[in-house]
Amino acid sequence: MTIEIKGLTVHYGDSQVLDRIDLVLPDRGMTALIGANGAGKTTLLRTLMGLVRPTAGEIIVDGRRMTGLDAEQRPALGLAMVPEGRRLFQGLSVHENLRMGAFARRDTVQIARDFERIYDQFPALVPLRRQLAGTLSGGQQQMCAVGRALMARPRYLLVDEMSLGLSPVVTEDLARTLSRIQETDGTSILVVEQDVELALDITNFGYVMETSRIVLSGPSDTLRANPKIREAYLGL
Amino acid sequence: MITQTIVNGLLLGGLFGIASIGFSIVWGVMGVINLAHTAFITVGAYIAFSLFSTFGIDPLLSIPISIIALFILGYGIQTLIINRATQTNLLLSFVVTFGIDLIIINVVILLFTTDFFSVRPSYSGASFEIGGVVIPVVRVIVFALAFLLGLGCYLLLNRTRLGQAIMATALDRDIVRTMGVNPRRIYAIAAGLGAALAGAAGNLAAIIYPVSPFIGLKFIGAAFVVTVLGGIGSVEGCIIAGLLYGLIQALSASVFGVETQEISAFLIFILILLLRPQGLFGKRFFGEH
Ligand SMILES: Nc1ncnc2c1ncn2[C@@H]1O[C@H](COP(=O)(O)OP(=O)(O)OP(=O)(O)O)[C@@H](O)[C@H]1O
Ligand SMILES: [Mg+2]
Numbered sequence: 362m363t364i365e366i367k368g369l370t371v372h373y374g375d376s377q378v379l380d381r382i383d384l385v386l387p388d389r390g391m392t393a394l395i396g397a398n399g400a401g402k403t404t405l406l407r408t409l410m411g412l413v414r415p416t417a418g419e420i421i422v423d424g425r426r427m428t429g430l431d432a433e434q435r436p437a438l439g440l441a442m443v444p445e446g447r448r449l450f451q452g453l454s455v456h457e458n459l460r461m462g463a464f465a466r467r468d469t470v471q472i473a474r475d476f477e478r479i480y481d482q483f484p485a486l487v488p489l490r491r492q493l494a495g496t497l498s499g500g501q502q503q504m505c506a507v508g509r510a511l512m513a514r515p516r517y518l519l520v521d522e523m524s525l526g527l528s529p530v531v532t533e534d535l536a537r538t539l540s541r542i543q544e545t546d547g548t549s550i551l552v553v554e555q556d557v558e559l560a561l562d563i564t565n566f567g568y569v570m571e572t573s574r575i576v577l578s579g580p581s582d583t584l585r586a587n588p589k590i591r592e593a594y595l596g597l
Numbered sequence: 598m599i600t601q602t603i604v605n606g607l608l609l610g611g612l613f614g615i616a617s618i619g620f621s622i623v624w625g626v627m628g629v630i631n632l633a634h635t636a637f638i639t640v641g642a643y644i645a646f647s648l649f650s651t652f653g654i655d656p657l658l659s660i661p662i663s664i665i666a667l668f669i670l671g672y673g674i675q676t677l678i679i680n681r682a683t684q685t686n687l688l689l690s691f692v693v694t695f696g697i698d699l700i701i702i703n704v705v706i707l708l709f710t711t712d713f714f715s716v717r718p719s720y721s722g723a724s725f726e727i728g729g730v731v732i733p734v735v736r737v738i739v740f741a742l743a744f745l746l747g748l749g750c751y752l753l754l755n756r757t758r759l760g761q762a763i764m765a766t767a768l769d770r771d772i773v774r775t776m777g778v779n780p781r782r783i784y785a786i787a788a789g790l791g792a793a794l795a796g797a798a799g800n801l802a803a804i805i806y807p808v809s810p811f812i813g814l815k816f817i818g819a820a821f822v823v824t825v826l827g828g829i830g831s832v833e834g835c836i837i838a839g840l841l842y843g844l845i846q847a848l849s850a851s852v853f854g855v856e857t858q859e860i861s862a863f864l865i866f867i868l869i870l871l872l873r874p875q876g877l878f879g880k881r882f883f884g885e886h
Contacts, residue, residue, distance in 0.1 A: 452882030465777030
């Protein structure tokens with residue numbers, strides 16, 4: 362599944378948050394989107410999901426223009442997001458949260474198998490099935506949030522700040538899970554990360570955003586070797 | 598004597614519960630305090646009355662009709678007016694729903710005047726006695742039906758795909774969209790469900806109370822007290838708080854006189870809220886928007 366973004370511009374009121382963004386998210390791969398706080402990364406993801414309406418430009422998914430397509434119609438096309446701050450349904454149990462992830466699906470039998478798959482990926486969630494999501498630890502919540510997005514069986518998964526506030530061990534674990542999903546299911550994944558080292562480590566390609574524009578892009582290895590990146594993001 | 602009072606209070610409490618569930622759901626799911634809720638109850642009562650007086654339809658059989666009619670009314674009002682007018686702005690929701698209430702009640706008065714009517718099926722005078730306690734058959738039927746409707750509503754919200762979507766929307770109406778849930782549609786369904794339950798309550802009330810444009814107003818105090826006492830948006834809380842409300846009213850009426858019953862219920866309500874602001878059965882994380 363390929364996502365093409367052309368001249369995408371977004372305003373919040375009078376202030377411009379995305380300025381003519383052009384990028385291509387390739388099929389069957391992991392792509393990184395990095396950039397300083399407030400650059401517009403979350404806004405780009407929310408616009409892809411249809412939660413924010415662009416003022417100009419277009420998003421094309423597998424040749425199909427998304428313009429005018431409401432957020433609630435997009436999961437059916439294979440888009441899912443792990444939102445910034447997790448945004449679990451705190452008053453619902455872990456299991457109910459996972460089930461909500463599959464809301465747009467009708468293949469009951471496969472959904473049942475996918476529950477098992479998620480619990481296999483995240484064994485820590487098994488004893489927490491019936492616990493309210495709002496009472497989980499940060500790491501458990503993030504596993505649940507990733508699990509919920511995977512329950513949609515997305516073809517393109519957008520992951521926003523997965524590592525925020527998590528221990529390195531949990532972060533590694535989640536990153537490994539994403540890589541595994543990418544390999545076994547062929548799900549394409551876009552990761553927005555504060556942890557630039559990790560992001561460039563698990564992806565093949567990366568984009569760098571600075572105040573509402575894409576300023577740099579290239580294979581992740583090349584980006585990692587780039588002196589500017591090393592200085593600004595890797596602290597080297 | 599005291600047993601009789603307790604039984605009377607509990608039997609009426611079922612009706613208070615069912616009259617409040619819809620109000621509670623609408624408040625909990627979309628943050629709208631629906632002042633037209635009691636007008637929906639009134640419409641349900643007039644549906645029972647009209648079908649009974651014109652076609653001789655038993656008021657118990659008209660319940661499904663009241664439910665369907667009020668669902669459509671609630672769904673329609675939400676889609677045409679409230680979804681457009683308010684985005685969980687509490688003050689605006691007061692103004693808009695108060696206006697809707699006025700319109701509905703005035704239409705009722707135009708159609709039926711302010712006269713009092715009664716719905717008296719053949720079994721309305723029947724009662725039986727257990728250990729000196731007299732139990733009117735109608736009230737038992739009303740209680741049982743109220744309980745069943747409450748149970749059905751609980752199962753709908755907690756055990757079905759639609760119910761889960763309603764709960765999820767109540768918790769985060771933004772992120773549910775990324776899962777394919779349309780919050781406006783969910784709001785319309787929740788409003789329809791709330792109105793449908795009000796319609797059922799009005800239909801049941803018509804069997805017990807005289808039918809007038811003000812029959813719904815009997816429940817305005819109950820709706821607030823029971824909702825907050827039970828925990829906003831909690832169906833099971835409403836049922837239990839409804840019973841409690843009926844009980845307190847009945848006891849207060851028999852000990853201090855009928856005119857004190859509303860006051861006592863409100864006083865105990867305030868007391869419980871001081872001790873337990875989330876209500877007796879408040880659901881965690883709900884109603885935090
Ligand atoms: N709902 C909103 N209304 C107005 N301005 C907003 C809104 N959301 C974000 N912004 C602004 O838009 C800009 C981009 O925000 P965005 O959240 O997309 O950045 P980000 O790259 O994800 O940052 P971070 O790394 O901190 O998550 C910021 O200046 C922010 O203040
Ligand atoms: Mg962000």
